[in-house]
Amino acid sequence: MLVYVLVNSMLVVIWAFTGAALFWPIFPILGWGVGLAANAWDVYRPDPVTEERIQQEMGRLRP
Template sequence: MTANQIPVDPHPDVPDPTVDRVVAPQEDLRGRALGRLKKKADFRIHLLIYVLVNAMLVLIWAMTGAAFFWPAFVLAGWGIGLVANAVDAYVVDEPTEQQIESEMERLRRR
């Protein structure tokens, strides 16, 4: 075989779309576990910031002697987001392969 006959990939850094990437089940499981752990750590940071900021707001309210408990708006509004973050971190699982296939089929029909 001569040098002219050897196929050269013009873009060696770009993955070939015709080749399916096979991921070992252990690697896939590790990646999913790392993702879930990151979500949980991010939630704990979010919770800590929520508690600290709202404690400061309640302290300001108490020190000013305001009759109306105005920090309730921040507590409630931010609390909704915090609950959504908790659900995402601790309740919602990754989509199953069946759900992914179903969504792909729905998109194909469009």
């Protein structure tokens, strides 16, 4: 998350110094933000461990 903020802040500073009319940093900010949100959803969503999932994993690991 820190890298996301630092890199995108740097892009906004570059945009400000170039004087471009179009706020082009929005494209990497949104693109990377969607990926970051999807990763956070995958990591932090509630996904309870059920007996069925345990059995599936045990079956997958058995030779």
